[in-house]
Amino acid sequence: MFLAPMVLVWDSSPVWVTNGLEQVLTISLFFTAHKYSRAVDLYTQAISLNSNNVVYWANRAFAHTKLEEYGSAIADATKAIEIDQRYVKGYYRRGAAFLAMGKFKEALKDFKQVAKIVPKDPDAMKKLRECEKAVQKIRFEEAIASDKIIVAETVDYQTIQVEPSYDGARIEGDLVTLPFIKTMMEDFKQQKKVHKRYAFQILLQVRKSLMALPSLVDISVPDNGQFTVCGDVHGQYYDLLNIFELNGLPSDENPYLFNGDFVDRGSFSVEVIFTLFAFKCLYPQGIYLARGNHESKSMNKIYGFEGEVKAKFNERMVELFAEVFCCLPLAHVLNGKVFVVHGGLFSTDGVKLSDIRGIDRFVEPPDEGLMCELLWSDPFNGLGRSPSKRGVAVAFGSDVTKRFLEENNLELIVRSHEVKEEGYQIEHDGKLITVFSAPNYCDQMGNKGAFIKFKAPDFKPDIKAFDAVPHPNVKAMAYANNLLSLLG
Structure with a gap:
């Protein structure tokens, strides 16, 4: 017709x-x-x-x-x-x-x-x-x-005085506790700030914990145990609370992996990152955190996290966050079966898990190489490789996924990095799943969020989708660099 x-x-x-x-x-x-x-x-x-x-x-x-x-x-x-x-x-x-x-x-x-x-x-x-x-x-x-000092080595949180007027969550002593986290989360929900003493304490303690980890972390889940993987949260604190409402708080019995891009774009990134970092301090084996491409100075400078930290705290904390982000692991393997990474695979074949373990990750992400590709690459519908639509790293096809899994004796890749209408997408003959946990991304995309639950020993993915929840009237990108107005 x-x-x-x-x-x-x-x-x-x-x-x-x-x-x-x-x-x-x-x-x-x-x-x-x-x-x-x-x-x-x-x-x-x-x-x-x-x-x-x-x-x-x-x-x-x-x-x-x-x-x-x-x-x-x-x-x-x-x-x-x-x-x-x-x-x-x-x-x-x-x-x-x-x-x-x-x-x-x-x-x-x-x-x-x-x-x-x-x-x-x-x-x-x-x-x-x-x-x-x-x-x-x-x-x-x-x-x-080259002249910069390491901020983490200059901060002594114990010397920071807490004003008598402060009525928020308090860490009594040197250890983060569950009552502290719950009170802090409720304070955040009411748009109150955690005191800078406790903020610095959380950052210093989580940095020490993350520094001790390898670049590729192996996670073992016992038989009948469960494990949840979340994708990008992007500063959407109230949606993070909804994940915990739907799936329970992180704990040793209810472990999570948050797969990068905790911050930027959403205007509650400070609240998201302190909640995740505090849980990491409390339960080192109850929550795992991977680096995303937005855990970097260049992205934070543009997309809001730097501006938000300056508005809610100070420049010194911006610098300390950058140091902590450089300590985040780059990938995880669950029970020797599931490879979890923020972005994706590589521009060349033959990359082994040992190569990823050997990456010196304690730097800002480079513009090329294995670390860059782990954080930035995307899958595409096809075979082989092609230039990335992002202009960084590579787009990889189903044959690349299949070879990587076979060469490393793995069964599945879980990655994030891309908004998906249903909160997830299964690709590459079922061998690759993208999971994205920021519903109605940037307050405008209308997408669902999702997380994936695994249960040992079979480790079959059980995907749970969810809708966005209301948040206070602070729009996404409220703290973004003014230069973003040039985008149009």
Whole structure:
């Protein structure tokens, strides 16, 4: 049956595609509804009909940016620039994508080009100045980095006085207790802060605990024992409380693994991280924590955690958090069967578990190599490998997953790192599961959250999905860097 074309309008340029059997909508409605994947599909169809229209490439770049597919956004914006070297939005979209990746110097080059093409545009000049300031700050930090002392070695929490007016949770003595954690969690629920004395105490104690762990942690669950794996929480404290309501608090009898990206984006990251760290202090074998790509300085500087810690505490605590994040393990193996990692697999075959154990993880994540790929890689529907849509690490196919499992005598990979509509997705012939535990991500995506329960000895995944719960009127990204306004 022949169907008339529909007009999709975005950025004042019409896009003609056939609508198939789908509802006729404008592309602006897909953006309004946060259906960015559908917008990418429609622009892809438009590009197939007219690949020389710069607007199509730039608008698809914008949609990729919204999907956090920054590598694809850079590629599309670059194509727009190749077609028209004076197309301002091409440079603007590419600069915004570089910025989202924390590549400030590359972003600055594109924003300079924007200002060169439209030198009298006040908005362009303002954004250029903001980017210049960010680059100058980074250069200054790099210059003094070699002279920095280890903050953890300079903090003595016992000398910090607790004011008589403080009426929140207290640690009596040197040990974190369950009553303290429960009181602190209730205080957080009421938007009260834990005193900085106890905050520093938790950070120093969890750092000591994490430093003693290997980069790859082996976990043994006894027969009939259970184990829960959660994905990204991203500062959504009230959804974390809901997980505990649904599944019980962490304990030696009810152990959890939180698989990275505890912070950033959500505006209750401080509350999330202190809750998880406090439980780690109390139950070293009752809760395990893996590093995600957002447990890093570059991401925290952009996506809100740095700003939140400064607002609720101080700069010194920002630096201490960065030191603690560098102590987080990179992956876990459950009962010799299930490999759990935040991102995914590698750009080369033959990587053994012993190679992961041998990684020196006590650094900021590099831009390439095994550590980078563990934190940043994604699976894709296909075979082999391809460049990552994120512009970092690699996308890997089902054959790569199969070989890694066979070579390391494993049965399943569990990873996180990507928002999924149902809170999870099973891929690669059932050998790989993505789990994401931040429902209605960033207060706008409408997705469910999920966690996975395993029971020994068979260790078959039992996936539990859940909806978002209400939270106080503090929107996601409330503490994000002002530069994020450049994304659009």
